[in-house]
Amino acid sequence: MFRIVKKRELAENVDEFIIEAPLIAQKAKPGQFVIIRVSAKGERIPLTIADKDPEAGTITLMVQRVGKSTYHLSCFDEGNSIRDVVGPLGKPTHIENWGHVVAVGGGLGLAPIHHIAQGVKEVGNELTVIMGFRRKELIFWEDRMELLADRVIVTTNDGSYGMKGLVTDALKNLLDSGTKIDMVICAGPVPMMKAVADLTRNYGVPTVASLNPIMVDGTGMCGACRVTVGGEVKFACVDGPEFDAHQVDFDELMNRLRMFREKEEEAMREFQRKHCGCYRG
Amino acid sequence: MAKREIIKERVLVPERKPEERVKDFKEVKLGYTPQLAMEEAKRCLQCPHSPCVKACPVNVPIPQFIKLIEEGKFVEAARKIKEENILPSVCGRVCPQEIQCEGACVVGKVGDPVAIGALEAFAGDHEASVGYEKIVITEKRNRKVAIVGSGPAGIACAADLIKMGYEVTIFEALHEPGGVLVYGIPEFRLPNEIVERELSFLKEMGAKIELNFIVGKTKTVYELLEEFDAVFIGSGAGLPYMLNIEGLNLNGVYSANEFLTRVLLMGAYRFPEMDTPVFTGKRLAVIGGGNTAMDVARTALRLKEVEEVMVIYRRSKEEMPARVEEVRHAEEEGVIFKTLTNPVRFLGENGWIKGIECVKMELGEPDESGRRKPIPIPGSEFVLEVDSVVMAIGQGPNPVVVDGVKEIKRGKKGEIIVDPETLMTDLPGVFAGGDVIRGGSTVIVAMGDGRKAAKGIHEYLSRKQ
Numbered sequence: 001m002f003r004i005v006k007k008r009e010l011a012e013n014v015d016e017f018i019i020e021a022p023l024i025a026q027k028a029k030p031g032q033f034v035i036i037r038v039s040a041k042g043e044r045i046p047l048t049i050a051d052k053d054p055e056a057g058t059i060t061l062m063v064q065r066v067g068k069s070t071y072h073l074s075c076f077d078e079g080n081s082i083r084d085v086v087g088p089l090g091k092p093t094h095i096e097n098w099g100h101v102v103a104v105g106g107g108l109g110l111a112p113i114h115h116i117a118q119g120v121k122e123v124g125n126e127l128t129v130i131m132g133f134r135r136k137e138l139i140f141w142e143d144r145m146e147l148l149a150d151r152v153i154v155t156t157n158d159g160s161y162g163m164k165g166l167v168t169d170a171l172k173n174l175l176d177s178g179t180k181i182d183m184v185i186c187a188g189p190v191p192m193m194k195a196v197a198d199l200t201r202n203y204g205v206p207t208v209a210s211l212n213p214i215m216v217d218g219t220g221m222c223g224a225c226r227v228t229v230g231g232e233v234k235f236a237c238v239d240g241p242e243f244d245a246h247q248v249d250f251d252e253l254m255n256r257l258r259m260f261r262e263k264e265e266e267a268m269r270e271f272q273r274k275h276c277g278c279y280r281g
Numbered sequence: 282m283a284k285r286e287i288i289k290e291r292v293l294v295p296e297r298k299p300e301e302r303v304k305d306f307k308e309v310k311l312g313y314t315p316q317l318a319m320e321e322a323k324r325c326l327q328c329p330h331s332p333c334v335k336a337c338p339v340n341v342p343i344p345q346f347i348k349l350i351e352e353g354k355f356v357e358a359a360r361k362i363k364e365e366n367i368l369p370s371v372c373g374r375v376c377p378q379e380i381q382c383e384g385a386c387v388v389g390k391v392g393d394p395v396a397i398g399a400l401e402a403f404a405g406d407h408e409a410s411v412g413y414e415k416i417v418i419t420e421k422r423n424r425k426v427a428i429v430g431s432g433p434a435g436i437a438c439a440a441d442l443i444k445m446g447y448e449v450t451i452f453e454a455l456h457e458p459g460g461v462l463v464y465g466i467p468e469f470r471l472p473n474e475i476v477e478r479e480l481s482f483l484k485e486m487g488a489k490i491e492l493n494f495i496v497g498k499t500k501t502v503y504e505l506l507e508e509f510d511a512v513f514i515g516s517g518a519g520l521p522y523m524l525n526i527e528g529l530n531l532n533g534v535y536s537a538n539e540f541l542t543r544v545l546l547m548g549a550y551r552f553p554e555m556d557t558p559v560f561t562g563k564r565l566a567v568i569g570g571g572n573t574a575m576d577v578a579r580t581a582l583r584l585k586e587v588e589e590v591m592v593i594y595r596r597s598k599e600e601m602p603a604r605v606e607e608v609r610h611a612e613e614e615g616v617i618f619k620t621l622t623n624p625v626r627f628l629g630e631n632g633w634i635k636g637i638e639c640v641k642m643e644l645g646e647p648d649e650s651g652r653r654k655p656i657p658i659p660g661s662e663f664v665l666e667v668d669s670v671v672m673a674i675g676q677g678p679n680p681v682v683v684d685g686v687k688e689i690k691r692g693k694k695g696e697i698i699v700d701p702e703t704l705m706t707d708l709p710g711v712f713a714g715g716d717v718i719r720g721g722s723t724v725i726v727a728m729g730d731g732r733k734a735a736k737g738i739h740e741y742l743s744r745k746q
């Protein structure tokens with residue numbers, strides 16, 4: 001059992017959990033994730049290790065409520081325990097001193113971006129973070145990014161905060177302004193990552209994307225997480241989750257993410273029927 | 282002993298009717314009653330040379346235990362088996378007896394071989410029902426061994442080491458222990474409670490089991506070596522092979538591992554009570570002809586949504602590597618066999634699988650494995666309409682456990698290379714056995730490896746004093 005040390009709501013529908021997991025906290029590197037199971041009947045779901053504190057023996061997870069498991073998790077409070085947490089999984093981010101790195105995160109993509117940004121700064125890169133949200137109420141962790149990065153650009157689709165537009169608009173401005181960019185790392189919704197990849201491809205800037213396919217075991221055992229990269233089939237949980245964004249078949253990833261859509265909706269309806277009001281939804 | 286008359290026909294093990302059993306996941310075989318078991322035991326000729334014993338990978342003292350059953354000494358019979366095989370209830374159910382013990386049985390030359398497996402399962406179940414013998418550990422050694430993986434290899438290795446007085450901790454990657462016994466072999470063949478019962482006995486004997494612990498990730502083999510005096514790797518063969526054909530990543534295309542893990546380990550057959558879903562549609566095809574393929578097919582038949590299940594296999598039924606009983610059960614339950622058929626590509630529509638283009642095959646000359654090689658018949662392509670497909674074409678060892686451990690050598694299929702006598706790898710103190718050194722085998726062979734490694738570990742640590 002893994003105790004929740006701290007929990008708070010970061011933004012609309014997004015919770016931050018600090019969880020006691022000493023072994024994982026010691027090992028976790030940027031880019032890695034855990035798989036959790038909320039209860040004995042629960043599904044195994046992957047969540048990025050957004051931060052860690054090896055001394056305290058804790059890891060930080062950021063969770064967006066999108067369906068049954070994530071809503072169920074949001075019912076948990078400080079002092080409660082999560083049944084299963086396993087990790088750290090996936091390959092750590094490949095980090096070098098490239099020069100100027102631009103990290104682009106959309107919504108929950110900020111979980112990987114935060115940990116990766118820490119790693120990128122540690123080896124001496126200059127770092128720009130572009131973080132995008134639909135609107136002001138959804139923004140979180142701007143303060144943390146400010147502490148880490150040399151420059152932070154916030155975009156909102158409706159212009160209610162920061163720059164109006166998409167992360168790709170901000171990235172394009174940067175690219176066009178003649179600023180030298182040596183590496184782009186992106187994480188977030190698949191259409192966003194696809195748009196980033198399409199943009200940087202034109203500018204010839206190397207780009208890495210942190211992919212989020214459906215997973216089960218997270219150890220290379222089942223193949224549920226397979227993605228096509230450069231025409232080859234890869235298992236994102238062991239070969240990734242980060243890949244050369246210019247080589248990823250994003251359309252296929254998007255399609256595979258809807259494989260269980262009908263069932264997920266059914267599970268959510270069941271959940272709402274049984275747990276009226278114990279979560280904030 | 283007076284010469285016995287050969288009774289050609291075996292006492293059949295009562296089974297549930299196909300139309301009834303396909304509705305649930307409860308065990309298909311009901312098992313012998315004491316009377317039936319004693320009657321079947323009478324068929325054993327107590328052969329002095331006992332070819333059956335030689336054909337059992339761990340040399341279970343077969344005539345001896347059968348004699349005890351005949352005499353009504355069921356508990357003693359189970360303990361006799363346990364001298365060589367600690368999981369009689371498991372092996373009696375899942376061993377491919379027809380090519381092992383029963384395949385060599387003398388009675389089999391003129392009639393049905395003695396039902397060694399069923400008798401073994403009976404003895405094991407009987408002993409469990411009256412309670413296991415308490416194992417007294419006489420000598421404590423104060424030395425610690427780490428076991429990676431809680432499948433049959435790990436269980437057998439742990440049990441022997443504990444009996445020898447070692448402190449044993451089992452590290453398991455998944456949230457439940459048991460390996461393929463729980464996430465692969467379905468409950469209608471091997472009820473989970475049998476595996477749970479064995480694992481709780483192991484814990485009573487003193488084994489610690491750490492779940493959610495991936496060796497190679499949570500801690501490395503090197504780190505385990507700092508804390509433990511020796512390590513046994515029994516991490517199995519958890520890397521699915523996939524057909525690299527067009528349409529592989531369409532929705533509705535699964536590996537057997539994913540399908541079985543979702544339905545059995547995660548309980549998708551009880552969705553939405555259980556959270557994990559599985560998508561099948563009405564028509565599901567399984568590709569392959571082994572035990573795994575039969576398990577997938579029969580598991581699929583038991584899902585509410587599924588109306589039709591096909592097994593696609595490129596050779597003929599005679600060449601199928603699955604246990605004969607499994608093929609029979611699958612047929613009785615209504616699985617359709619499309620043999621001498623090979624998939625060429627998966628056809629999709631809007632990202633979902635809709636059909637499999639197949640080609641008809643014929644059998645040519647025998648290949649290296651001695652089986653006749655299937656050859657495609659040109660122009661015989663046709664399309665099978667399906668809503669989902671599961672590939673059960675084999676698996677290899679998962680590399681995670683030894684990732685970055687240079688000293689441990691691996692073969693072509695990724696199997697860990699060990700000394701055949703001691704099962705030690707090239708990294709002193711680290712041993713391996715089961716599917717991880719073989720790429721895939723059987724429960725009993727994996728258990729045999731576990732025991733051999735326990736011996737190897739004991740000798741190694743005794744020398745190291």
Ligand SMILES: Cc1cc2nc3c(=O)[nH]c(=O)nc-3n(C[C@H](O)[C@H](O)[C@H](O)COP(=O)(O)OP(=O)(O)OC[C@H]3O[C@@H](n4cnc5c(N)ncnc54)[C@H](O)[C@@H]3O)c2cc1C
Pocket residue numbers: 033043044045046047048049061062063064065066067068069070071108111112211212213214215216241257258260261264265268
């Ligand atoms: C490597 C990785 C890291 C991730 N990190 C985070 C994170 O830090 N924070 C966060 O909020 N989310 C993260 N996700 C996504 C998160 O796993 C899904 O949102 C979650 O599984 C949804 O489960 P649910 O039951 O709440 O919703 P459901 O209703 O089951 O699903 C909603 C949608 O989530 C996706 N999904 C469903 N099941 C899975 C699964 N088992 N694995 C992956 N995706 C699934 C599907 O697209 C689905 O349509 C990550 C995913 C991956 C692969």
Ligand SMILES: Cc1cc2nc3c(=O)[nH]c(=O)nc-3n(C[C@H](O)[C@H](O)[C@H](O)COP(=O)(O)OP(=O)(O)OC[C@H]3O[C@@H](n4cnc5c(N)ncnc54)[C@H](O)[C@@H]3O)c2cc1C
Pocket residue numbers: 375376377429430431432433434435452453454455458459460461462465466494495496497515516517518519541572573576604679681682714715716717721722723724725727
């Ligand atoms: C569907 C199916 C049906 C089968 N039917 C039969 C049958 O009828 N009869 C028969 O004799 N054989 C059968 N087999 C084969 C048999 O199950 C295997 O040969 C046997 O289970 C191998 O045992 P093992 O202990 O080596 O590995 P496994 O049973 O695979 O156990 C390995 C364990 O190690 C864990 N693990 C893996 N990596 C790590 C890690 N890095 N850290 C920690 N833990 C790890 C795994 O999660 C797993 O629990 C079948 C196999 C399958 C897949």
Ligand code: SF4
Pocket residue numbers: 336337338339340341343366372373376378381382383397398401725
């Ligand atoms: S362990 Fe398996 S092969 Fe050996 S006697 Fe028992 S059933 Fe037969």
Ligand code: SF4
Pocket residue numbers: 324325326327328331332333334343344385386387388395397
């Ligand atoms: S070969 Fe058959 S008859 Fe002979 S001892 Fe073995 S089980 Fe009995």
Ligand code: FES
Pocket residue numbers: 214215216217218219220221222223224225226235236237238
């Ligand atoms: S999640 Fe099973 S192989 Fe990646």
